Amino acid sequence: MASMRAPLLSLVLLFAPLVTADVTIYGLFGQTTADAATLRSGSATPVASTTSFVTVPGPPQYTELAAYNPIYMEPPPIPSPAPPLQFSIGVPSSAQLMNALSIPQHGTFFGFSIEMSVANQLIGKNGTTLFPQFLNLMNTVAPRAGAVHIRVGGNTQETAFMVNSLPEGAMIEKDKEDASNPTSTPVLAFTPELLYMMANVSSLINARWYLGIPFNDTSDFRFQIAEQGEAILGDNLLGFQAANEPDLYAAHGHRPSTYGPFDFFGEYALLTQAYQNDSAIPVKNNLIAPSVSGTWTPEEVWNTGFVDAYTQYLGSLSVERYPTDNCAVVFPNPDNPPHDPLQELPQYLTHQAGINIVQAYLNSTMLAQTWNKPFLMFETNTASCGGFPGISDTFTSALWGLDYAMQMANSNFTGALFHFGGQNVSYNPFTAVPTNQSAFHQWTVGPIFYSSLFVAEALGQTNTSQVKDLFPNDGNDQTPAYAIYENSNLARMALINYMTDPTGAHDYVATISVGGSNFSEANSVPSSVQVKYLLAPSTSEKDNITWAGQTLGPRFGADGTWKGDESVQTVQCDQTQNTCQITVPAPGAALVFFSDAAQQLADGPASTQTFATSIVTQTVNTVTVDPSVLATSNGQGGKNALALGGTSQGGANGASSLRVVGAGAAALGCMLGGAAVFARAFW
Template identity: 55%
Template structure:
């Protein structure tokens, strides 16, 4: 019989406890928050509505559900912003001499990185219990971009070990690592994990990145690649070798002095092992170096890495976050005073943020192109160490995500993955509810998830889109814009407005013409254009966000489907003045479709949804404290020193012994759970 989710979670906790004599509590700083007798959090989604500043000092719940509302930056003074923008664009990419267009973007661009230690919460419990909201969310992206790329890995992949089975048929179990600098747990995974991912791919066009453990290279564990290829086949995109190796010394994974040359040598050990493993038939799909910023990519290229391992590499990758909230999460971690989120909010609300983030990698994207390799941003988000409450989960983050993704596309990245951690992260694109609530129709979709929908529709699914930063409005940092040429024709525009101004004085109008003598083309405009808007009241809000009039709901109220009727605005173009005029609200983003074909390609005619067949919260269902399950990862602060945790605040074992999995122990726990299940 299928065990209830809480009981399955309990089995993982029991496994860790039996193995080393202690239950590891991941991630929640303080209590889970006030919970009513029915199991519903006492704070409600209404708390976060509106634009009023709200920062309760007493909130002690998971960061993913924090109610913090920050003050939006004030609008620029009158006259500082041109609200009437004239734009003349070549209709053909071949005539775009004044614009530096990207190379064609093949395949889905903006996807997700899911920490391995939380797959049982986010994706599913096993191959027969897959989270319906997760399927619905993936379908939304896949139907707009022709698929979605998802990585399962992160810090927790490094200590992952395969076991043949786990209690209740679940996919993973966790045990704390004594003395671990990052306190990332040992993850024990069963092949059921791969069958679950395969079942997801059979329902939605999802392809996967996985990670080969790299915590030590004297006894490699290649089962994730052996079983991964056997089970997932063509749905495997590649295997990461080393997650942020430039942080290994500070995390205690390697001795002091371990450097780029050592990484080069040890990567070669994995390459040789994979080449000699007959159970890994597909070669040439390893991914590295995945440095986070302590080392630059050039530090790795200078070792001869690309030439030496060209035949083994499927893609080159980096990981980077623009900031970190580590001082707040680790008061004794040597980070100084915590950052006030209000002080950094404005940093995300201008075009300079995206430009500076991407500029450091322009040389490497060029090197990757010369080598014929995709270049990936393998893990990113607004900030590491869980993000900033009120910033990472605001509408401003959604606008930032669009700008950042489009800037990466413009700079010849091949794709980017937004990281998903546990309930102690403010920056999650989506978060399951606390375990005392139902798993269905009570998810929380973060504002940054809307970025993936906008970018998917902007780039389309042809694999032939080319992007240019238009330096819109004389390069004004609050009103950036992009052009997307597809199959040589200008197909779409992406126009953003980072300003919050309810008066309407900071809305701006873009009047554009296609072609002109300077491009060797006849000036023209289409009969009409169609515009979809990403909208909210303020950059500060977390809810009441809409994409083309539809919403994914408020906190604890989403099943992963868009609610409401789609509202696309049709705007006639003036055939006399040869101008089309688009208004961009403050704040908001406008996606402009210049042809019916471009609109049709990006707009699903039907949306695939998935019903739930599982019943939760039945009478006498076993439960476990949500704080035990609130795992969280994604700490990628490039400058951090040794930390106490990445699975925040996990407890080390009292006896200091190494965790292990014992078949007899597994059988004992499974028998106990069977008795418990029969009893309820």
């Protein structure tokens, strides 16, 4: 395998990635019992039928890696009484007649948060070895959304530090012996290779990045990641998070027990002063804060004068929030007894779940508009400390995730990042294959990843989409719906059915009318609408999940490309009655397109580039990439671009010293399978 410092360098896409068992939460879940040899052999077959569930008195037991948990739980019964299965939804065709619409939203709303310590498990081994599964999966989102936003950070950013090199050419090294907080987060050393890896991803797909600045030592903020990040990522850098969950610093032993919002305010002053004085950081207005997790309310931070004091440095405001936690299983605490997933499951299968989280931030999203700042849910997922088996790794999370994301968009958040950990968590949007199975297995796509595709298409790419929670069916929390207006016109509608009934007896039919006398408009239902469905046999399903008839594959079966043919349903409408009847299976979600243009804008290009390996280490599962893919691309603007810009409008150029040099530089873009290299002087 080529070294970054070899005389000739080529970027290679590794089909069978080399990963380690190191994970974000550094312990073993005792909650999740299958025979270890069976799992490692790959012969553990998940239940494929909604009629074959494990029913046990208490949490199911399984002691291997949580990401591959094969145990299913019985879905909740149909509510008694069941919600009405025939109901009407009336909406105006014009946004001007719809009250309380959201601010305009971007298709990139649903992004991803990757714990820094596992970036080499998910993105690539280094700057020259990218995982094609990652590229393919991200490239299913980017064309739909216009781009994909990814954060690399989290708890491990707080003690991370950059070094020029690590033994054996490693990109990341974890020191667990010096780990100090309750989640045993290791001290992380990383090289600039991490940033070159991210830049090379952006040269292949439309990916943009958030990074984290360490905040554990206020006498030395270690801005190297910001200095190098600006220079290497250029306009693909969205901003820097400084301080991750500062409201937990005292509880985790990183600050005195008396540490509060005003202490944080004072430390941020030290940060901004040092940031302003660092001439190697050309852009000064792209910090992201305060990223509180719920121990402090955002208002406690706002009341210190935080935004007024630091507004010139703040590119976005942020919070982090999980609906609950599963921490007691790994880190026993008498004040926080373990949660039983069987008892938690019904709480995720309700429209109220997302509302409960968002309500705490409605005042802040309003204030953010007055301050002219984006407001981000910077880290979230089903439950902190890795999620719940039987919830986070099932279709439950897909329905919950899309409803929660749409609720945040409705409530004037401007983006949400769903978090990844390692192989020992349940909530990953996708997970790399264990090393000892990489020759014959592929990756595992988590159900919540399908939420990102639904939301990307629901919001589209015009950056004008406004969202409205319709509370149909007398507000029944099993049958929510949203209207999406684009360029001030009704474009799409999202409908969800949280119930599980394989007989079809609890599929519901929503009769939609558009315009009409109730809204002082002419009847506006089109002659037909197109519908895409997100479906699974049960809310407890883990593998058999489809979006518009296609699937990304079961556990150990995903390379990031679609399997099957796309199926978009055409539903005829009654223009005389001004009605269109949409059936939503139990369980499932429907995305209704009210015009061909609305669907075309959401779909993106008819076809997208897919990626495969240009390394052959096995004769199984290896193919090559078309050499023309990036023959003229070299990170930022092609091989002729010798310098990179900053991250904000009007920002200074911080990359003038980065140039393509060396005898082999001109040919790097097409040497192996069309994979490009973000070149630098290392020969």
